[in-house]
Amino acid sequence: MNVKALLLCLLPLSASAQGFAGLGGDADGFSIPQPDPQFSFPADHGAHPDYRIEWWYVTANLTGPDGTPYGLQWTLFRSALAPQTQEGWDDPQLWMGHAAVTTPDAHYVAERLARGGIGQAGVTATPFSAWIDDWLFDGIDSGTLRATGADFAYDMQLTAQGPLVAQGIDGYSVKSASGQASYYYSQPFYEVAGTLTLPDGPVAVTGTAWLDREWSSQPLADNQTGWDWFSLNFDDGARMMGFRLRQTDGENYTSATWIAPDGTPTPYADGALTATPLEESQVGPRTVPTTWRVELPAQGVDVTVAAVNTQAWMDTSVPYWEGPVTIDGTRSGVGYLEMTGYE
Template structure:
C-alpha cells in the first residue's frame, strides 16, 4: 500500500521513468534468459515462438515509425541511425587470406533495438546495442559478444565523420559514410583491424530499398548492401598478428518489427560469384503458411535485378544435427533459372551455431555448379 501511495503522488514523468526502467530491466532479463536457453536447448517447436521472434516482433503497445513503400532509401543519408524505428542491423561478412594463403572468415554484426518509442537522453535512453564478432579458420573459431545501453556513451553513432561503436569496438569512416573506413575490434584473446574500401556500387534491395517480407502482413524493412568491397589489415589471434587481405559484403537493414506474428525466422545467403556478380537470397518462414522468398542480383556496372519467389528455387538437401541437439538444413541447392544460376552450397564448418542473445547459425560457405562462389549463410529461428 505504501508503495502504491508513493507512486500515485509522484509526477507523471517520474512514473514514466520508473516504468521505463522496469521495462529495460525486463528486457535485459529476457535477453539473458534467451541467451541461456539458446545455449543448451534442443529444437524449438515449429508451431511455437522461438528466441528470434520473441525479440524481433514489434510489440503492439509501442508506436514506432512504420516502414512504408513511398520512402526510398537515399545514400549517404541512410548510413546514419534511425532511432524512430525499432530495429537497426549491420552485417559485415569478410573472406580473407594471410601471406601464406591460409583462409579466414570474419562476421561482425551491430544491432540496435529500442524498448519503446521515446527519444530520451542519458540513463533513460530506450536504445539497447548488441554487437557480435566471429573469426573462423579451418581449425578454430573465435567469437565474442558485447551488450550496452544507449545514452551514456558506451555505444552509439556519430556522423561527420561516420562512427559506430560499442565499448572499444568501432567502425570509423573518413567522411559521412563507412567507406573508406576501418573496423577495429579487440578482446582478451583476439582482435582485428580491417581497412575496407568500395570496389563497386551500392545496391538498394527490394523497391528502392523497401523490402517486403510477407505476402499479406505489413512486414517490411528498409535495406541496402555494399557487396563489392576490398579490404586489408591485420588479425590478432591468440597473440599472433597475421596480415590479411580479401573481400567483404556489408548489409544494413532497419524497420519496426523485423518479423510478424507467426513468422519463425529466415534463411539468408549472400554470394560473390566468379563472374563478378553478387547474389543475395532470403527465405522467411511462417507458421502454417508458405515461406516468402526474395533476392537481389547485382553487377559491378550498377545493374540490379530484383528477384521474386517465381524467380528462385531453394531446396535444403538434408538436416544436420548440431552439438546442442538442434537440427538444421546446412546444405542447399539454390537456383535462379532466369539468369542461369544453379548453386549447390557447402559449409566450411559445422560448429557455427552462435549462442548469442539473438541466436542463429551463421558461417562461411562455398558453392559450385553453374558458377563457383564464396559467401555466407545465416539461419535463424530453428
C-alpha cells in the same frame, strides 16, 4: 536480411524457444517502412531511433598467405524501447554488438551490450562512425573495422569498389505475404586487407566484404519462425542476396536481389528464389542445414553453397548460425550464410 532482429533479445519480450517471439507483434507507436523510400546519404548511414530495430552488419571472406579461408563478422544492433532518444541511462535506445572469426577448424565469438545515452555505443552519420566499447566501424566508402574477443582480434581496412545497392524495390524489402517490410541497402563491393589475431598468432589476410544496413519496426509476420539468408560473391564480379523466411505452415517466403558487376540491382519477388537444404550437421544439441542448393533460374543460378566450418554457431544472447561458405555449380565463388530459428 541477416540476424539483425536478434537485437530484440535486449527488449523485455517473452521469447519463444527459437528466440523470435515479438518480431511479428505490434509496432507500438514506432514508424513503419513505406513503399518508395527516398534514401538520403550520408544521413541514412546513421541511426533511425523512431524505428524499433536497426543494424550495421559486415561479413567478410578472407584468405591467408597459405590459402587458408577465414570468415569475419562485425555487427552493431540498435533496438528501442520507445521511439525517442535522451541523454543518460534513461535513454530507451539499446545496443548490442556481435563479432566473430571463423576458420576451417574453429569459430570464435564475442558479444557486447550497451545502453544508449551514455556514450558507450552509438552511430554518427557525418563523419560516419559506429562503435560499441572499443569495437569500431568508421567508413562506408573506406575505413577501419576492428573488434576484440577473448580468443581473437581483428583490424581491417575496407575500401568500397562499387556503389551502394538498394535491396527489394528501391530499398523497400518485403518480408511476408501480409506486407511486413524493412528499409534495406547494402555495400557488397568492399575490398579488405588487415590482420587477424588468433590463438596461434597474427595472420595477414585479404578478401572481400559485404555491409548490410536495415531498419524496421515489425520485420516478420506472426507465422514466421526464422530465416536462411545468403550473400553470394561470384568470381565473375556479380553478387546475389537471397533469403527464405520459414513459416509455421511449412511454406517459405523468399526474396532475392541480383547485383550486376557494375552494381545495378534486379529484384526478385517471392517464389523466384529456391533454397533447398542438401546436408545437415550436428551442431551441439541441434541439427542445422549446412549445405544448400540455391537456384535463381532467371539469372541461370544453380549452385551448391557449403559451409567452410559447419560448427559456426553464434552462442550469443539469442543464438544463431553464421559463417563463410563456398559456391560451386553454374557459378563459383564465396559468400556468407546466416540461419536463425534452429535452436
